[in-house]
Amino acid sequence: MAAAGTPADSRKLSNKVVAIAAGEAHTLALTGDGNVYAWGRGMFGRLGTGLQNDELFPVRIDFDSARRSWGGRRLKFVEIAAGAYHSLGLADDGSVWSWGYNIYGQLGIDGEHVLVPCLLEQFLELGHPDSFRDESESNIRTSLKVSSVKAGGMMSLAIDNLGALWMWGNCCPQQSSSSEGGFSLVSSSIPIPVWNFHGHTVVKVACGNEHVVALVSAGETYKGGDLVCYTWGNNNHGQLGLGDTESRFHPEAVEKFSPSSHWAVHEVACGAFHTALLALDSRASNTLTSVCWTFGLGENGQLGLGTTRSSMLPEPVKGLPWDVFLISVDCGLFHTSVVSSAGDVWSWGMEKGLGLCPDASFTGTDAGDAISPLFISCGGPSRPNFPAPVQVSCGAAHTVLVGDDGYKLWSWGRGRSGVLGNGKTVDCFAPSIVLWPPPTDDFKEMGLDNVDRVKKSKGKDPTRITETEKRLMEAMEEMKILGSKLSVMEKYTSILHGSIFGKPFEERDIPISLQNSGSFDIAKEWENMLxxxxxxxxxxxxxxxxxxxxxxxxxxxxxxxxxxxxxxLDSPPRGGNN
Incomplete structure (x- = not known):
């Protein structure tokens, strides 16, 4: 449904974000027409642009070369995932594409990092683990098709069309827990099936740095509301929710969310060393209310329990309203965020729920981690809720929220490398609008040629560059220069404001006289402030x-x-010559 005053035909699928994924310092966005956009830090090629440059606002990943090598068919993507330094994309034909950091084989290929998307060919050579027939039926096997992808710190996961789970990268070994060397991850560039769920359907999965959480059907097929929560991997902080700190090589069911429990899990997310779940109380048949449960490391308040202690068992987050339906949850390294169907957003954890922000200048009563949920306002007291929310996603130190049915994005947290997508590189302590649709797309809508194509043609045949294109290029360069100057000025202002007033500079701190007239009477404003x-x-x-x-x-x-x-020293000595 189009917003008030907006023609319905102008809200195109190409501008609608249907999913987002945040890595350590980069963000991916999937649009309704199957394109993938990326922005933030470009090191190791995690943006898939062919370069390692940072991008300050969303840029579309070009899959043309990949398409040509894959038979010429246009790739339409249906899912995305972001690890710490790598990215995954799932096309509608079931093919998996990966790019970025690859030291542990998390791209599913051998070699170092990759700057452009590459096809994970290993899946083409594999059959579904349950599809083999006995010898009397000639060992026929069905072809494997992936239906979902997920990425954690240095590992990647996929669920195939028959509900089996696959893992590759720096992942949990499929071995006995009696090994003398203790728990350690193993590296594999070849997808490995998780055999423990044979005969059941894996519906959703999430992974942290060294642990995995899966929601699996109680029976052979998923009928809705019958999911069992399994966890395995490293458990040094209790992030498996099993009541101890003993690591597991094989999945074990979390008792709180077992078939005998009245809690039905519908969303799961993992931080570096903590886990968050959204669960419905099946006893409350008349209302759709959900509870956020957390467990694991809690020293930065990322569990939202009102304390910095860790928890080895699931506990409900304290301070969230009981009568809301939470539709999305995600975890950063040391913070957690949730969003309700009404557009209410809460965050908790390191540095007031903003994540790892070492440059934050909170002081006094404003300093410290948020050990309980903090309400994140969309635009101040007059507009506290985010309209038509879709999803929230947390990176290492930033948070991105999709709202307005996918046509608007907000971000906040650490802004270095352009990870917030707002054209700046400074931290934002309140939600800022992501530049969406990207500026280049706006130019397309104006009927102008693509800026990238103009840049590529520069130097080859100057006569082919029109006067309009020249002005466009000059305007873009001027915008970059102005944006760089603005970022420096905003950083200086934030540091100065934080030093004086003990909190970061926000837009509402701009004096009214400067907002309305552009002039500034410093003596008068100083008196008003006092x-x-x-x-x-x-x-x-x-x-x-x-x-x-x-x-x-x-x-x-x-x-x-x-x-x-x-x-x-300069004056002559007294008393004459010695």
Whole structure:
């Protein structure tokens, strides 16, 4: 349904984001027409652009070369996944494509990192593990087709069309837990089937740095509402939710979400060393309410339990309303975010739920990790909810939310390398709008040629470049320069504002007179600020002023001492010649 005042035909599938995935410092977006976009840090080729450059706003990944090598058919993607430094894409024909970091074989190929998407050919050579028939039927096997992909720290996973789970990269070994060497991951560039779920259907899966969580049908087929939660892998912080810290080589069911429980899990996510689940209470038949459960490492408040302790068993997050239906959950390294069907968003964990933000300048009462859920407002008190939410996704230190039925994206957290997709490289402590649709797409809608094509033609045949294209190129270059200058100014402003007021600079901190007229009476605004400040802010200002004044006086004294010393050294000695 189109937004008010927006023609229905203008809301195209090419501009609609149906899924997002966040890695350590990059983000992927999947559009309704099957294209994949990427932005953020480009190191190791995780963006799939053919380069290792950072991208400050979404750019479409070009699959043309991959398409030609795959028979010429246009690739339409239906799912995406992001590991720490690598990316996965699933096409509608069941083919899996990967790009980025590959030191552990997480791309499903041998060799180092890959800058452009490559086909995971291993799946073409494999059959479904349940599809082999006995010798009397000539060992015929059905071809394997992948229906879902997922990525964790350095591992990749896939679910095939018959519900079997496959793993590759730095993944959990399929061996006995009695090995003397203790638990350790093994590297494999070849997808390995998880045999433990033979005869059942794996519906959803998530993985952290070294652990895996799977939702598996209780029977042979998934009938809805009959999922069992299994966990395995490293368990040094209790992230498996099994009541201890003993690692598991094989999946074990989490008792809280077993067939005998009244809790029905419908979403699962993993952080580096913690797990989050969304579950419905089957006893509440009249309402659709869900509860967020967490377990594992909690030292940064990422469990949302009102404390920094870790938990070896699932516990409900404290502070969330009981009457909301949570539709999406995701975990960063050390933070967690959820969104409700009404567009309410909460985050908790490191640095006020923003994730790992080492440059954050919170001080005083504003400092510290959020040990309970913090409400994230869309646009201040007048517009607290995000319209028509779709999904939330957490990277190592940033969060991205898709709303407006997929036509708008918001991001917040650490902004370096352009990971927020807003054209800047500074941290955002409140939601900022992602530049979506990307600027190049806007130029297409205006009837202008693609900027990338213009750039490629530059230097080959200047006569083919029209005057409009030249102006477009010049405008784009000017935008980059202005964007770079703006980023530096915003960073300087944020540092200065944080030093004075003890919290990062936000848009609402811009004086009203500057917003309305463009002019700024510093004396008047200073007086207004003092008048509206409470006692705590005035005390902070007084301390800042005193510290600055002491520093200035100290520098003046040192400068005067240096001058006296120089005067003494330059003056002739008294008493004549020696």
């Amino acid at each position: 008048e509206s400040s409470d006692r705590a802010k005035l005390v902070r200002l007084e301390m800042f002023y005193r510290n600055m004044l002491v520093g200035v006086k100290d520098k003046i004294l040192k400068k005067r001492i240096q001058e006296i010393v120089r005067e003494c």
